[in-house]
Amino acid sequence: EPEVTQTPSHQVTQMGQEVILRCVPISNHLYFYWYRQILGQKVEFLVSFYNNEISEKSEIFDDQFSVERPDGSNFTLKIRSTKLEDSAMYFCASRRTGYQPQHFGDGTRLSIL
Amino acid sequence: ELKVEQNPLFLSMQEGKNYTIYCNYSTTSDRLYWYRQDPGKSLESLFVLLSNGAVKQEGRLMASLDTKARLSTLHITAAVHDLSATYFCAGVFNAGGTSYGKLTFGQGTILTVHP
Numbered sequence: 001e002p003e004v005t006q007t008p009s010h011q012v013t014q015m016g017q018e019v020i021l022r023c024v025p026i027s028n029h030l031y032f033y034w035y036r037q038i039l040g041q042k043v044e045f046l047v048s049f050y051n052n053e054i055s056e057k058s059e060i061f062d063d064q065f066s067v068e069r070p071d072g073s074n075f076t077l078k079i080r081s082t083k084l085e086d087s088a089m090y091f092c093a094s095r096r097t098g099y100q101p102q103h104f105g106d107g108t109r110l111s112i113l
Numbered sequence: 114e115l116k117v118e119q120n121p122l123f124l125s126m127q128e129g130k131n132y133t134i135y136c137n138y139s140t141t142s143d144r145l146y147w148y149r150q151d152p153g154k155s156l157e158s159l160f161v162l163l164s165n166g167a168v169k170q171e172g173r174l175m176a177s178l179d180t181k182a183r184l185s186t187l188h189i190t191a192a193v194h195d196l197s198a199t200y201f202c203a204g205v206f207n208a209g210g211t212s213y214g215k216l217t218f219g220q221g222t223i224l225t226v227h228p
Contacts, residue, residue: 031214043156043201043218055213091155095214099144101158102216 002026006092006105013082014113021077021108023092032075033093033102034067036060043091049075087112115140115206119219126192126226134222136185136202143205145185146216147176150199159200160187192226199223 005024013019025032034046047057047067054067066078075094079086089109093102116139126132136145144163148156160169162178162185169176173196175188185202203216 033215035216042220043203043216045215045217048213048215050213056215099161099163101146101161102214103158104148104156106155 002103004092004094004103004105006090006108008108009106010109010111012111012113015084016081019079019082019110021079021090021092021110023075023077023105024073025075025092025094026096026103027073029094029096029103031055031095031097031102032069033095034077035091035093035104036088037091037107038088046077046090082110082112084112086110115142115204115217117202117204117217117219119200119202119222122220122222124222124224126189126224128193128226128228129191131191132189134187134189134200134202134224136187136219138183138185138204138217140183140206141180142183143207145178146203146205147185147187148201148203150201150221152199156201189224192224194226194228197224197226 007022032049035043037043045058047061048055049067064080068076089107091107092105095102118137120135146161147159149159150156160176165180167178173190178185199221201218201221203218205214
């Protein structure tokens, strides 16, 4: 069964550095998402992406965050200048269309030192 | 804005027993999803509930939706250890415009099934 794949599985970065989290969504999916989950807390929406542009974003998704789909397969989340509070598990998800559920990747654990 | 609340947040069950997890949401939700998350792992889709009265079953799990009460339930029948995980409900809210499917999650219910 097709899967959403994310790399790296764990990223350790110094505060203030830039990080790029990478995702390969399922190939025939049209909607793409990033969520984050701080340890022990609920999953929070960051941003959705459709038709090569951001369709919706949360208050968390400020100017330090950006997303790109540079080619037909990759979907990236960039954090320009990381803060301690950015430490979390980041999940990429994709969805085909309609009411089908979102399929989640295994996540990238981001640790900011 | 959609708010989703689950209870209980922690559930310790004995094998063989039945129990229900409740998911309340604050405003009209287009659809309701249930996900399972094992520790350190991703979220696995369990059920999609689209309309009032919808009931879905898979093995020992059954999910239902009451849109008038803004309530979904996940019922566990004759629990087994393998069901130990965190269960999330999530809704999609369409504020009269185009919905791109943003999921609003509940806090999650940590289920532990004991022998």
